[in-house]
Amino acid sequence: MQHQHNSSNAIKLSVIVTVKNEVSSIATFIESLLNQSLKPDEIIIVDGNSNDGTQEILNKFEAKNKIRMLVRECNIAEGRNFAIANTINEYIAVTDAGCVVDNNWLIEIAKAFETPDNPDVVAGNFQFDCHNVFEETVVLSTFNPERAETEAAIYYPSSRSVAFKKCAWEQAKGYPEWLYAAEDTLFNIRLRQLNFKFVFAKKALVTWRPRETWKALAKQRFNFSRGNARVGIGTEGYMINIKYHGLILVFLLLSMTWSWMMVFSIYPMYLHIKNNLWSQAKKATRKSNRPNIFWRVLLVMEFVRLMGIVGFIRGRLDRYLNKHYIENQMQWMGIKTLDDLEENYRA
Known part of the structure; x- marks a missing residue:
């Protein structure tokens, strides 16, 4: 692609994107990148071998020298690393297809890089495009409504809205290509482990739609x-x-033989709701006027935790059966598990 001319003296940013089978949203997404108040110096999109018409749309933009498309069968981490390796600039902004990028996303990232803090990583912000009560409930159940005011906003950006210096990416050895799902979280932790400087750009907004069905939510949380x-x-x-869930299950199973044991399942259930669910559900009632939102959030939060338990057990089994996870993590960041990392750097 031809490099975009900028009248601004702002830093030059390369935008990298991964995509696979996003035919319904890819054109809108690319237009949101092209309409930035600070034009990206280059846009590199790695297509993971889409077969739904996405590549044909990308070809049209590439023919107009708007983007550069690279096609490669790969996971998300591999795609991001491949795109970054092909950039020409030191400053890399990362987002994903399926989003809409606010017009001022890049200029806000550039401003953050140019502050006296001289950061290595700029954590962008994000918001959700909810189409119905279920999607709103999913957001209220899985994200802290006050997240923008917490350390999580600074140190755990989504790779749908983040930027960093290429030298930091190189020193971190890139995104962990051996990990499917949670690769962006681990990359954030690795950057912190290496003592790179993070700042939060609250106005650097990217919007995307949350999971639309119970099945999609279950798959996401399991992964x-x-x-x-x-x-x-x-x-x-x-x-x-x-x-908590183990205790509840034990007492419920025992109650099949001794019905009075059912009573003992109530206490761990109460503690679980009080300690793990109640606060988030109460915050949801302050953010939404939907009827019964408190109970809806409790239900979705519990569903997410059950899927989380199943996914966690499966992941631990993967780790036990496939020693490559331990070997790769040791080689990539010098430790066998994040449990060995200082608490300040853990997720």
Whole structure:
């Protein structure tokens, strides 16, 4: 593609994207990149061998020198690394197809890089395009409504809205290509482990639609938890969930023989709701006027935790059966599991 001319003295940013089978949204997404108030110096899109017409749309944009498309059968981490390796600039902005990028996304990222803090990583912000009460409930159940005011916003950006110096990516050895799901979280942790400087760009917004069905939500949460378990992300939280649900299950099973044992399942159930679900559900009622939103959020949160337990157990089994996860993690970041990392750097 021809490199975009910028009248601004702002830094030059390469935008990299991964995509596979996004025919319904890819044109809108690319237009949102082309309409940036700060034009990207280059846009590199790695297509993971789409077969739904996505490539044909990308070809049209490439023919107009708007983007550069690379086709490669790969996972997300491999696609991002391949795209970054082909960039010409030091500053890399990362997002994903399926999103809509706010017109000022890149200029806000550039401003953050140019602050006296001289950051290595700029964590962008994000928001959701909810079409119905289920999607709104999913967001309220899985994201802290006050996230933008927490450390998570700074240190755990989504790779739908993040930017970093290419030298930081190189020193971190890129995204972990041996990990499917949770690869962006582990990459964030690796950058922190290497003491790179993070800042949060609150106005650098990217919008995407949350999971639309119970099935899609289950698959997403299972995969997240499976990926987390393979490398030791959030182990303590998963173990707490297993403890509560294990106690509840034991007493429910015993009640099949001794009905009075059912009473004993109530206490761990109460503690689980009180300690793990109640606060988030109460926050949801302050963010939404939907009827019964409190109970809807409790239900979805519990569903997410059950899927998380199943995914975590499967991920631990993967780690036990396939020693390559341990070997790769040791080679990539010098530790066998995040449980061995200082607490300040863990997810």
